[in-house]
Amino acid sequence: MAHRQPELDLSPEVSDEVRQTTCYMCACRCGINVHMKGGRVAYIEGNRDHPVNRGVLCAKGSAGIMQHNAPARLRAPLKRVGPRGSGQFEEITWDEALDIAAGWLAPLRKTAPEKLAFFTGRDQSQSFTSH
Ligand code: SF4
Known part of the structure; x- marks a missing residue:
C-alpha cells in the first residue's frame, strides 16, 4: 500500500x-x-x-x-514608577512624556541654559537634532 x-x-x-x-x-x-x-x-x-x-x-x-x-520593542514612552533600578515602569502618552520633559527643562532654560548638555549618536537621533 x-x-x-x-x-x-x-x-x-x-x-x-x-x-x-x-x-x-x-x-x-x-x-x-x-x-x-x-x-x-x-x-x-x-x-x-x-x-x-x-x-x-x-x-x-x-x-x-x-x-x-521584537516583543521588547518600545511602543510608548515609559515612566519609572518604582525606585531607580527596580525596573518598574508604566506606559504613558506622548503628551504626558513631553509635559514631564518640558517641566524639567523649562526652569533650566529660564535660569541657566548653559547647564544643559545634549549628546546623540549619529543615526536615528539625528531626527531630533538636525535642521
Ligand atoms: S546600512 Fe549598515 S547595517 Fe544596514 S545593511 Fe548596510 S552595512 Fe549593514
Whole structure:
C-alpha cells in the first residue's frame, strides 16, 4: 500500500508587498527591499539596483526586522514608577512624556541654559537634532 505524503507548500509567498527604502542600522545607508506580509515586516533583502550595496545585506541589516517585530520593542514612552533600578515602569502618552520633559527643562532654560548638555549618536537621533 502506497504511503501518501501530505502536500507541502515548498515555496510559500514571502510577501504580499515590497517596499524599497534605506537601511538605518548603521551609517552606510544600504538600499533594501522590505517584504511585507499582512502589514508586518516579513523579510528584508538587499536592493540589487542600489549603488551603495548592490544587493548585499549584512547581518546587522538583516536583523533590522527585529526593530519592528521584537516583543521588547518600545511602543510608548515609559515612566519609572518604582525606585531607580527596580525596573518598574508604566506606559504613558506622548503628551504626558513631553509635559514631564518640558517641566524639567523649562526652569533650566529660564535660569541657566548653559547647564544643559545634549549628546546623540549619529543615526536615528539625528531626527531630533538636525535642521
Ligand atoms: S545593511 Fe549593514 S552595512 Fe548596510 S546600512 Fe544596514 S547595517 Fe549598515
